[in-house]
Amino acid sequence: MTNKTEDRRTLQRERLIETAEATIAQSGHAALKARDLAASVGVSLGGLYNLVGDLDELLLLVSARTLRRLDAALAAQTGEDPVESLVGAALAYCRFARDNLGLWRAVFEHHPDAVPDWHVETQLGLFRHLLEPLRRIAPHRSEDQRKLLARTWFSAVHGVVLLGLEEMLVAVPYDALEAQVSEMVRALCAGARQG
Known part of the structure; x- marks a missing residue:
């Protein structure tokens, strides 16, 4: 993976965590939906799971x-x-x-x-x-x-x-x-x- 790709992935992961954090703050953790998160970060659903293993991991990162x-x-x-x-x-x-x-x-x-x-x-x-x-x-x-x-x-x-x-x-x-x-x-x- 090139540095540019790694940097983009790091930024997308950070944006994903921030988006999940904002969603939880407003609507609770039950409101987290993988498709909605992927769309808000600008990645495919499969791309979301390249940033985090699953929603449990994402919740742990926000926690x-x-x-x-x-x-x-x-x-x-x-x-x-x-x-x-x-x-x-x-x-x-x-x-x-x-x-x-x-x-x-x-x-x-x-x-x-x-x-x-x-x-x-x-x-x-x-x-x-x-x-x-x-x-x-x-x-x-x-x-x-x-x-x-x-x-x-x-x-x-x-x-x-x-x-x-x-x-x-x-x-x-x-x-x-x-x-x-x-x-x-x-x-x-x-x-x-x-x-």
Whole structure:
């Protein structure tokens, strides 16, 4: 393959990912249709599958972009006080989910048969924003205990945010959601210091 052909293919692949991202942001991941994507990028249906293996791979690529943007939002909350860092990260997560609802939902609703290692690493990389403050809050716990705690706390915040944004069951209304998430994380921090 010549450099010109490789460059064109790289540009088409990037345009495909951007198009899929825009579609998911507007209409959700169920709205992705291979023919529509191929037409919007200017390739044949077969040409689409020369750019990505299948729609699962494309969804994983979009998901990884979403996770990298979330990572940047969480990184911006890192500060001196570990409790405030965790509260800030939880609120950043809440706001990111609210502002990127379709893309955020796709991260959790898309279940491919196999998740490649590079995507798992992208997911797990987010936990560093919890682990560093937890090392200072709960130095008496082992690293494995803190890793489990980070996953549990993420699940708790995610669940409250999901129910609130989807207005499910006995969800906290959004105008109170951020305050409740903040209070929950502060309570978790107080418990981790004592336990």
